[in-house]
Amino acid sequence: MRWTQTFIPTLKEDPADAQVPSHRLMVRAGLIRQLVAGAYTYLPLGFRALQKATQIVREEMDRAGALEILMPAIHPAELWQETGRFADYGDTLMKVRDRKNALLVLGPTHEEVITDLVRHHITSYRQLPVIFYQIQTKFRDEPRPRFGVLRTREFLMKDAYSFDVDLPHLNQSYDKMYHAYCRIFDRCGLKYVVVEAESGPIGGEASHEFMVLADTGEDALVECQQCRYAANLERAEVGDTQAAPPIGSEQPLRKVHTPGRTTIEQVSAFLACQPQQMIKTLIYLADGEPVAVLVRGDHEVNENKLRRALAASRLELADPETIQRVTGAPVGFAGPLGLRVRLLADRAVIHVRNGVTGANEADYHLVGVQPGRDFQPDWIGDLRIASDGDACPRCPGTLHLRRGIEIGHVFKLGTKYSAKLGAHYLDDKGQSHPIIMGCYGIGINRILAALIETSHDEKGIIWSVSLAPYHVLVLPLNVTNPELMQTAERLYRELTELGVEVLLDDRDARAGFKFNDADLIGLPLRIVVGEKALQRGEVELKWRHEATSWTVPVEQAARRAANEIAAALKRLSQPLTRSVSA
RNA sequence: CGGGGUGUAGCUCAGCUUGGUUUAGAGCGCUUGGUUCGGGACCAAGAGGUCGCCGGUUCAAAUCCGGCCACCCCGACCA
Structure with missing residues (x-):
């Protein structure tokens, strides 16, 4: 793509209403624009990044054997009344009336809808297990949308639902999703912590949240520095504190x-x-x-x-x-x-x-x-809320209080919805049982915001190769110099043929201006085509996350850049095996 | 929903206290011409605003008063 042919409205100044870095940078780099509180338009660059995240999620869900479907965003209110959540959700539910004055709900999540589907069409243990998922816009009338794309009233969510015959099978489905989540976030290049979360009816370690540590995060969690224990603050257990040495002698009442x-x-x-x-x-x-x-x-x-x-x-x-x-x-x-x-x-x-x-x-x-x-x-x-410095419940270590952005949540539901909505299956003896469910959510927009929140500098965004809207920025310093432009066009062509996604900054602007925009939008690899280096037959390559550049002969530049990008992508998709606490 | 703040050009803001020399301004951005050209250049000429909306006070309202709306912040809330 050529810069002059697309739409990247970068801003030199910070937008007045952006508080957190991800919001500021997403607006300044021309990724998003707000329409109303809690609803954003994704501009070409932002939409491409969103699509990258979506595609990674899709590939890993498919790999885990989940089946992609697409459910409606409008639901009959009756379905929500059947589970009691019409009242439980309260004002957070977006409601609309149709021309017949029937009450509809804009889906904030889809347990009701998927369970309704399953109760009509899954009747036998032979049809289980099954995991459905979708990537779709959700609606929640949040009391207070904030932090740019981190808490909005309309957002893209991947939600998945597993259906099993019993708890051991549910655990298998849960582990599949858990591991798929690890792969997804590893591939995105996010540094995350998996924490135990409040688990509801099943108890035990029935729920985990995937958190990206950031001071701007809305969630509080504790993490043990010695073992791998980590938990949402709502959930966090506290180890037995050693008795403090008594102060003086025991006094009378x-x-x-x-x-x-x-x-x-x-x-x-x-x-x-x-x-x-x-x-x-x-x-x-x-x-x-x-x-x-x-x-x-x-x-x-x-x-x-x-x-x-x-x-x-x-x-x-x-x-x-x-x-x-x-x-x-x-x-x-x-x-x-x-x-x-x-x-x-x-x-x-x-x-x-x-x-x-x-x-x-x-x-x-x-x-x-x-x-x-x-x-x-x-x-x-143990009855108290954990605090910084409390004893770890699993080892002699100490708990540290952290803040995080919740990017994913896996949850063992049990029969909460299947029982209420009557989703049963017949086992091999003809006995009827409620289907055991799990649900699994990922906030796609939050993937982008969390990445930017934790990967930026004072100049701008630093994309991971996997989420970057384009892999490479080709930056000719002077578009009026035909020699420079021929080289830039050649690199653009060669890179594209090698499967690399390229943005060519063909704007007739001063070098400093273009460099600053390049840093702001933060594409991983930059190739500068300048007169000095070109006289030696070279162009200059630089990673966004590194301080120094290096030069490469023009003939090799595309191939070298393509190899670098491929290697970086491969590194992200071959994650370290992480220990699983589930 | 409680508390606080802000609405003036595409963006960031000044002007409001004390109504009238403001024909509503600045910087950035935008258009045209020229000079520049490896880290957000300079000169010149332009385009661009129902001062959030409705009402009131007044000879006169961006400015004072009332109502409403929107957005932002703190809190409550967040399967």
């Missing part, structure tokens, strides 16, 4: 007046103690029944863990009236001593010495509290 001090900050400041010395007591309603939950003052309750520990389906913080009734004190003065409800404690609490906690009496706290001596929890375990 004492009640102190703390008028109006109800928060950890207020009490710790008032009593001149550390938040980690305090025992925070929270009253929850688990399926309507009050329970008391203890965490250290500097920790937060992880409600997912609490829900599992209680085997509760509904969990909420108690209202002030309930707290008054259970503790005998207003909010802010609850403590574990003397409570008549079930008492659950996070492990860190039992290591506290000379602790501070509420006295279950307005305006009073207790100091010198010794867990074990002064109260005994009914249950002790």
